[in-house]
Amino acid sequence: MTTPEGIAGLATRLRRAQRVTVLTGAGVSAASGVPTFRGPGGLWKDFRPEELATAAAFSRDPRLVWEWYEWRRQRVAQCAPNRAHEVLAAWSRRYPRFTLVTQNVDGLHERAGTRNVIRFHGSIWELGCWQGCGGSPARWTDDTVPFPELPPPCPGCGGWARPGVVWFGEPIDPSVLAEADRALDCDVCLVAGTSSVVYPAAGLAGEARRRGAYVAVVNPDASAGAEDADLVLAGNAEDVLDEVEAALAGA
Numbered sequence: 046m047t048t049p050e051g052i053a054g055l056a057t058r059l060r061r062a063q064r065v066t067v068l069t070g071a072g073v074s075a076a077s078g079v080p081t082f083r084g085p086g087g088l089w090k091d092f093r094p095e096e097l098a099t100a101a102a103f104s105r106d107p108r109l110v111w112e113w114y115e116w117r118r119q120r121v122a123q124c125a126p127n128r129a130h131e132v133l134a135a136w137s138r139r140y141p142r143f144t145l146v147t148q149n150v151d152g153l154h155e156r157a158g159t160r161n162v163i164r165f166h167g168s169i170w171e172l173g174c175w176q177g178c179g180g181s182p183a184r185w186t187d188d189t190v191p192f193p194e195l196p197p198p199c200p201g202c203g204g205w206a207r208p209g210v211v212w213f214g215e216p217i218d219p220s221v222l223a224e225a226d227r228a229l230d231c232d233v234c235l236v237a238g239t240s241s242v243v244y245p246a247a248g249l250a251g252e253a254r255r256r257g258a259y260v261a262v263v264n265p266d267a268s269a270g271a272e273d274a275d276l277v278l279a280g281n282a283e284d285v286l287d288e289v290e291a292a293l294a295g296a
């Protein structure tokens with residue numbers, strides 16, 4: 046349960062803040078109908094994400110991996126941003142220095158109009174050349190659902206295109222990592238909807254706190270990420286953020 050004191054406490058911090066950084070995970074999109082990875086509905090054909098979201102899985106069976114991404118692309122195409130996305134989009138226009146670092150690849154923050162989004166794990170709406178042929182851009186946008194053939198072809202070399210996401214075992218793009226690192230110098234760092242188990246994303250909140258940020262965690266599972274938090278608001282992001290926004294408006 047969130048408490049009125051918790052909501053008021055976060056609102057007080059936000060009122061004084063200039064630099065606000067928000068770290069989001071799959072839970073923020075749950076109310077939009079996008080299944081989380083480790084919650085109910087997260088398994089596809091009994092595969093865990095760690096079994097499909099790897100380069101090894103793709104090289105073994107690119108069609109299977111693409112079928113999973115197609116399933117997610119079709120699902121997300123039918124979803125709309127929820128109240129959590131909306132509140133964060135409003136904050137992105139309000140605070141002089143706002144950054145949203147998301148592990149989500151669904152594009153819902155962008156669709157809500159959020160400014161300054163860092164896509165830590167890429168986007169399911171982007172593709173890249175599996176072979177890295179250099180004859181095409183490193184990443185290109187393609188929202189075709191479904192593709193006429195799987196894997197879809199790379200426009201540069203005709204070989205396999207891959208989803209433009211970061212897979213397990215792959216490094217985060219150094220420029221993305223550097224941008225996210227800069228955002229950790231902030232007054233308030235809000236962490237919403239992540240199980241905080243996948244690194245390096247899971248280490249960002251602790252680093253922000255070491256640098257002096259006030260860290261608040263929003264998650265119905267009160268234990269997720271709590272060790273790095275000054276405040277834990279145990280509830281759904283779409284409800285908690287709505288309450289925080291109401292508290293800010295009532296100030």
Ligand code: OAD
Nearest residue numbers: 070071072075081082083094148238239240266269281282
């Ligand atoms: P997870 O599925 O691991 O965790 C989702 C979190 O959201 C859980 O802690 C839930 O308790 C919480 N949650 C559920 N409903 C919520 C709601 N309405 N509001 C707020 N929180 C809610 O998803 P991530 O932490 O995002 O990586 O997963 C991290 C990474 O693992 C993903 O980016 C992906 C995945 O495999 C890659 O693909 C590389």
